[in-house]
Amino acid sequence: MILFLDLKKINARYETAFQEKLKLVLDNGWYILGKEVENFEKAFAEYCHTKYCIGVGNGLDSLVLIFKAYIQLGKLQKGDEVIVPANTYIASILAILQADLVPVLVEPKLETYNINPDLIQEKITPKTKAILAVHLYGQLAEMEKINEIAIQNNLLIIEDAAQSHGAVANSNNFIPKHRDQIPNTNDDTNENQQLTINNQQSAKAYSFYPGKNLGCLGDGGAITTNDSELAKALFSLRNYGSEKKYYNKYIGVNSRLDELQAAFLNLKLPNLDVDNEKRRSIAKRYLSGIKNDKIKLPFWDSSNNHVFHLFVIRTQNREGLQEYLTGNNIQTVIHYPVPPHKQKAFPDWNNLSFPITEKIHNEVLSLPISPVLTETEVNFIIEILNQY
Numbered sequence: 001m002i003l004f005l006d007l008k009k010i011n012a013r014y015e016t017a018f019q020e021k022l023k024l025v026l027d028n029g030w031y032i033l034g035k036e037v038e039n040f041e042k043a044f045a046e047y048c049h050t051k052y053c054i055g056v057g058n059g060l061d062s063l064v065l066i067f068k069a070y071i072q073l074g075k076l077q078k079g080d081e082v083i084v085p086a087n088t089y090i091a092s093i094l095a096i097l098q099a100d101l102v103p104v105l106v107e108p109k110l111e112t113y114n115i116n117p118d119l120i121q122e123k124i125t126p127k128t129k130a131i132l133a134v135h136l137y138g139q140l141a142e143m144e145k146i147n148e149i150a151i152q153n154n155l156l157i158i159e160d161a162a163q164s165h166g167a168v169a170n171s172n173n174f175i176p177k178h179r180d181q182i183p184n185t186n187d188d189t190n191e192n193q194q195l196t197i198n199n200q201q202s203a204k205a206y207s208f209y210p211g212k213n214l215g216c217l218g219d220g221g222a223i224t225t226n227d228s229e230l231a232k233a234l235f236s237l238r239n240y241g242s243e244k245k246y247y248n249k250y251i252g253v254n255s256r257l258d259e260l261q262a263a264f265l266n267l268k269l270p271n272l273d274v275d276n277e278k279r280r281s282i283a284k285r286y287l288s289g290i291k292n293d294k295i296k297l298p299f300w301d302s303s304n305n306h307v308f309h310l311f312v313i314r315t316q317n318r319e320g321l322q323e324y325l326t327g328n329n330i331q332t333v334i335h336y337p338v339p340p341h342k343q344k345a346f347p348d349w350n351n352l353s354f355p356i357t358e359k360i361h362n363e364v365l366s367l368p369i370s371p372v373l374t375e376t377e378v379n380f381i382i383e384i385l386n387q388y
C-alpha cells in the first residue's frame with residue numbers, strides 16, 4: 001500500500017539524532033520551557049524573518065492565544081466579528097469562538113480553495129475587527145488584496161499558517177524584507193515602515209502536529225510576530241498569564257511548547273526547505289503527468305511558493321475514485337468531508353448556504369505527497385489515475 005503519509009518513514013530519517021536529543025534533555029533535567037524551547041523560538045523566528053516566536057502547546061492554541069492577547073491589549077473586544085474562510089479546518093473557527101469573538105464565514109475561490117477577497121467587503125460591519133486568513137493546503141491566501149481591505153477598514157490580520165510553513169510570496173510588489181511579511185506599526189525599530197501595504201499584518205499561527213510540513217512527535221505550535229507588545233502578552237498568556245513566576249498579570253492558560261518536542265523540532269527545522277522543495281517537485285510531476293478529464297488538478301499561483309502540505313484534486317464521483325485508488329493500493333484522505341457550517345457542533349449554521357464551500361467539500365480528495373514519497377510511487381499513482 002502507498003500510504004497517504006508515511007510518518008514513520010519521515011521521522012526514521014532522524015532516529016539516531018532524536019535518541020541523542022532525548023538523552024540530552026534527560027541529562028539536563030529541565031523539562032519545561034528550557035534551552036530547547038528557547039533555541040527553537042530563536043531559530044523559527046529567524047527562519048520566518050520575524051522578531052519573535054512564541055512556542056505553544058498546539059496550533060489551535062496558537063490562534064486562540066493571539067485573539068486573547070489582542071483582547072488583553074484592548075485591540076479586540078469580546079463580541080467583535082472576525083472574517084474567516086467558510087472552508088477551513090475547524091480549528092480556525094473554534095479559535096475565534098474560544099476567544100468569545102464571532103466568526104463571519106466568507107466563501108472561497110473554487111480554484112485556489114482559499115478565501116475569495118472580492119467577497120470580504122460585503123461581510124464587513126461596524127463590529128468587524130479582524131480577518132483570519134488561512135493558507136489552506138499550503139498555498140498562501142491572496143494577502144495583497146486582503147491587506148488592502150484590512151487597511152481600508154482598519155482591521156487586524158491574523159494568519160493561520162498551520163498548513164503553510166515556509167510558504168513565501170514572490171510577486172514583485174509583495175516582497176517585503178521579512179519573510180513572514182509582518183512589519184509592525186507599533187515598533188519604532190521596524191525597518192519596513194515604507195511597506196504600508198503590509199502594516200496591518202500582525203501575527204501568524206503555526207501547528208507542529210505530526211503530519212504538518214514541520215511536525216513534532218506529538219502536539220506543538222507557535223506564533224510568529226514582529227509586534228513586541230503582542231509577543232510580551234503571548235509569552236505570559238501561554239504560561240498562566242505570568243511574567244514572573246507566581247505573579248499573574250493575565251488570566252492565562254497552560255499551553256507551552258513541550259521541551260522534548262522543541263528538541264525534535266530543532267533537528268527537523270534545518271530540513272524544512274528541502275522537504276518543501278521535494279513536495280513541490282512531486283506536485284509538478286502530478287500537475288504535468290495527470291491527464292484525466294474526470295480529475296481537476298489544483299491551481300498553483302506561480303507568484304507564491306505553495307508548500308503543498310496537501311495535493312488536493314477534485315472529482316465528481318469522489319467516493320468512486322477513492323475506492324478505485326484504494327483497490328490499487330493507493331491511500332487517499334478527504335480534507336475535509338463536512339464543511340464547518342454543516343457540522344453538528346454548529347446547529348445554528350446548518351441551514352446556511354455556502355455553495356462553493358459545499359462543492360469543495362463534496363469533491364476534494366488528497367493524493368499522497370510527502371518528502372519520502374518515491375519517484376516510482378509518484379509515477380505509479382499518475383499511471384493509475386490516468387487509467388481511471
Ligand SMILES: Cc1ncc(COP(=O)(O)O)c(C=O)c1O
Pocket residue numbers: 058059060061088089091092134160162163206207208209219220221
Ligand atoms: C488550518 C489549520 N488551523 C489550525 C490547526 C490546528 O492545529 P493543531 O491540530 O496543532 O491544534 C490545523 C491543524 O490541524 C489546521 O490545519
